[in-house]
Every structure is written in C-alpha cells, then in structure tokens.
Amino acid sequence: MTCSIISGAVNHPSRIHYNENKRPRIADTEYDYLFNTGRGKVVWYEPEKQGVWEIAKATDGSLVVRLAEGVGENLGPAVEAAEPASDAYGVFALEAHLRDYLAKNLPKLPSHDGALVLYRTDDRDGVEFQTDVGPIDILATGNGDFYVFELKLARGPDSALGQILRYMGWVKKHLAGENNVFGVIVASDISEKLRYAATQVPHVRLMEYELKVDLHAVSLDT
Template identity: 50%
Template sequence: MSPVVGLDPTSATSHQLRNGLRKAGWSVQETETEVRLMVPGTNQLESTVDAVLGEAEEEIEDDIAAFGLESQLRDFLAQNLSAIPVDGKRLRLCVDPTGRDGVEYPTAVGPIDILAIDDDEQFVVFELKRAPSPDHAIGQLSRYMGWVTQTIGRGRSVRGVIVAKSISQNLRYSIAVVPNVSLFEYEVKFELNSAYSSTG
C-alpha cells in the first residue's frame, strides 16, 4: 500500500511520489548523490529515494511543476507519432489485442511512456524526460525494451528512443554501447501572431 493517499506507486511519476510523501509529513534529507526519506515522527532512515525512485532530475517546488511537462510531451508525441519519423520510418501507437493503446503502457517492470509500431511492424519504446536527461534513463529504457522483447515482441526487433529537453554527455556515452537506441532533444516554441488590431 502506498504511504501517499491517492497516488499509485506503479503509475505515479517519481516527482509526484516525492511531493506526495513530503505533503504526508515525510522529511527529506538531500545530499549531492542521494535523497533520503524519513518516516513521519521518527529520525530513522526508511529508504533511499535514489534506490527506489531514481535520482531527482530537478527540484519540484509545487504541484504545477509536479504535473510536469512530461505528460504534455507524452500526449503531444502520442497524438503526432505519424509525423515523427524514427530512423526514417513512420510510427503509430501500438494497440494490443485487448484494445489497450501504447500510452503509459503497463508492464511488469513499470509503465512504458509510449509504445509504438513502425512501418515494418517493429516495436519502438519511448522513454521521456521533461528535464535534462540523466544517464540512468538508459537503464529504464533497457528494462522496457527487454520486457517487450521477452513478452509481446514475438521475434520482432525492438528499438528504443529517449526524448529529453537536453541529452547529457554521460547519456551519449551510455548509449554508445547499447544497440538500437536513439536520442532526441525536444524544443518547445511558443509564438503569438497578430490576428487583428483595431485602430482608433
């Protein structure tokens, strides 16, 4: 059972869980390399967030930041997959035999942000990071790719894609030895264009 009422630890993001635990009275001790959560009312270490949730990508200050751009990025990509070629191939959302689509696709190793199919009927697994991408994203992606390969893949190849605001040099080094993985940086552009102006 989750110590945070209303949050499912299998589907909530690490940032949502971290904020929820703080609001539930858990204290947080942060160092350069880890974040520790302390059970409410005690000084005893309960667990290391890094071990359970992974490293924090950036400090989350309020619920507006916690909803994150990741869900917006995921929804935008999912709605526009056909316009986003990966390795020159067009994509579409995977839909399994039960009718479940590939957005937040549930697996035994955690939800896949986007599970897609390319022109050749091969799987493409997306791992999205709204902030600069830490190199542990490759571990997450590899886990999801492995699950797809060993379960629903049925002999088809599986590619992985990491999309982040910026790709760290550490992540670039990490994927140098991991086959079938591509990295993409996204850019959000907002522009207002004059549609009408009254005079006088």
C-alpha cells in the same frame, strides 16, 4: 494500479487513452471516481466540490478532458484539464503533457522507414503501457518492429538507459518475438554521460525536443 488511477481520475488529461474513456460523455459513470489534485495525488471525486467534468470533442476532433459547461454548478465556460505548472519542469509542466503530445505526433526516426503508430490491445493503447517491470511511457510499432519511448521532462540522466533497456527486454520477450525492439529516450537536454553510454547500445536512439511559439499581433480588424 497506476492505470486505474489515470483512467478513473475525472480531470486527468491522459484518461482518454483508456477504452472506457474513448467517447464524449459526462463524468458520472462507474469509471469516474477520482480527482487528481496534482503531483500524482488523488482524492475521491465529489462533483459538488470539484465540479462536473466531461470528456468532450475539441474543434480538431480530438478528445479533451474538461470542466463541463452549464452542468450543475458549472456556470462558466468549459475549462480543459491542466496541472499546476512548476519552473523545475521547464517547457512542459508535467510529463503527461509531453507524453500525450508525442503520442499524437509520433516522430519519424532517422534511419527508420515509415511512420510509427501506437501499439494497441483489445482494451487500451500504448500510452503508459503497463508491464511487469514498470509502465512504458509510449509503446509504438512500425514495419513490424516495436519502439519503446522513455520521456524525461528536462535533462536525460544516464540512468535512463538502464530503465529503457529493462522495458525493451520485456517487450522482446512478451510481444516482439523475432521482430526488433528499439528504444528512444526523449529529453529537452541529453546529458553527455548518456550520450557516451548510448554509443554502446545500437538499438537505442537519443532525441531532444524543442517547443517553439510564434506570436503575431491581432486587432479587431484582423
């Protein structure tokens, strides 16, 4: 159900991870029927009320979800999809923003050789990968092994360990076979309880993220 909501919401930035949304197009097909109003709530998509949205190519070649420019009542410049920000969420306004960034920039893990790539099936990639025990934030592979990423926007609670072990067990049984399955918990702050707990689980890694912004002055002549 979660996959259908994300894929069908014309303004959800993560919809580009589904096969029907992997090319530039105006959101006027059978796959475009919901509008995300924030915090996981959706309504039926009505272009005359919410504007005409599109999946477009950004200057770097990646796909973005945005309000289409010069279509119907959309008279202003195109605006990329964005969710309402909240101080409680710290650096990343929503978990989807962090997830999509990491999916495009999978980290190199200490003591693990080689680059990671998103796991892919015939109809979708490893972002919000649905399983019988819940959706995996990011599922990646490398050198034949599987990597389950569990993302927390702020502080990583020790309960995250049980959650990621559940996903790892599912991947081991249904996908990995004889290959290894590793878990990676990512948060802006890893709690001390979680650090202690993770010392007893050798296939789980803990990682903290930081966001750095550098500002420089510009003028008409630069």
